[in-house]
Amino acid sequence: MVVDFLRNNRIASGILLVLRLYLGWSWMVAGWEKVTGDFDAGGYLQGAVGKATGEHPAVQGWWAVFLENVAIPNVGLFNILVSWGELLVGIALLLGTFTTFAALMGILMNFAFLFSGTTSTNPQMVLLTIFILVAGANAGKLGLDNWILPTLKNKWKKSTRDKTRAI
Incomplete structure (x- = not known):
């Protein structure tokens, strides 16, 4: 009932x-501050690894291993992924473009961020994003998805039809 409401109700x-x-x-806003500022996740990542010790660690050991062996050695890449990822997700959600993917x-x-010990x-x-994900296409209906998704669907159907005829 709630899922149907989220997916189909105006x-x-x-x-x-x-x-x-x-x-x-x-x-x-978070992404823009990072893209235009002097963002470096190195200290944050080191701090997260430090939270993986003690009797009740805020960061699980498996995540700390990932941070130590993947994220910290590639901090330059993660600086780009986080800053641009935040900015692009924000823009996509504001415009209602590829809303579910964003x-x-x-x-x-x-x-x-939660795995890294930040609340x-x-x-x-x-919590709010779960509602958008459950709603699917209805979350972008009052956005550019209202035009983009049907266009992509029609092109997909036409492409599939053309391939079927060729066989």
Whole structure:
């Protein structure tokens, strides 16, 4: 019943628009600050690894191993991925473009920050993003997805039809 409401109801589209705009603005501002500033995740990553010790570690050992062996040695790449990822997810959510994919990428970043021992607004953003993901295409209905998704669907059908005829 709730899933049907989120996926098909026009009122839900309006509610999802508000959630999408809030999340999009949050991501875009965070990303813009990093892209235009002097962002370096190195200290953050080292701090996260430090939270993996003690009786009740905030960071799980397996995640600390990932950070030590993958993220920290490639901090330059992660600086780019985080800053541009946040900015692009924000813009996509604000415009309602590829909304479900943008929300998925956003929630993956939120979980990475949570795994690294940071709470801040991440749990709230995860919760709101779940509604967008469950709603699917209805979350972008009041956005550019209203035109983009049907166009892509029609091109996909035409391409599939043309390939079937060729056989």
